[in-house]
Amino acid sequence: MQRKHNHINTKKNSKHSSKVKSNTMQKNKDIRLLMTFIILAFSVYIISAFATTAMTISDNSKKIADLNSKIVAEQIKNDQLKQTMQKIDTPEYKTQIARQRDGLVLPTEVIFVNVLAEDNAKK
Numbered sequence: 001m002q003r004k005h006n007h008i009n010t011k012k013n014s015k016h017s018s019k020v021k022s023n024t025m026q027k028n029k030d031i032r033l034l035m036t037f038i039i040l041a042f043s044v045y046i047i048s049a050f051a052t053t054a055m056t057i058s059d060n061s062k063k064i065a066d067l068n069s070k071i072v073a074e075q076i077k078n079d080q081l082k083q084t085m086q087k088i089d090t091p092e093y094k095t096q097i098a099r100q101r102d103g104l105v106l107p108t109e110v111i112f113v114n115v116l117a118e119d120n121a122k123k
Helices: 002-088 091-102 115-122
Strands: none
Touching: 002 091
């Protein structure tokens, strides 16, 4: 009789143990699925962060290139202004400005006025 009783207990234990194994296997599958989802979500986040950073770097590189070209243009203007400032103190430049802006001439120069051109301009 004990044998039959042991055999019945063994069957019950095996059914119980297979349910436990089944539950454990299902939990393991669920954990793997959850871990796969977490890894996938993290990967998507990392890729999007990388793409955003790459676009920002690209935009900033373009801005830097534009600013560098503006700096070069301003340096050229600065050099031209320095040259003009050096010319300002020369007698030749002062004479040139007096002729252009004020219409002045040197005392030794002779001025010719084209009267016909003035008459034609009035008509």
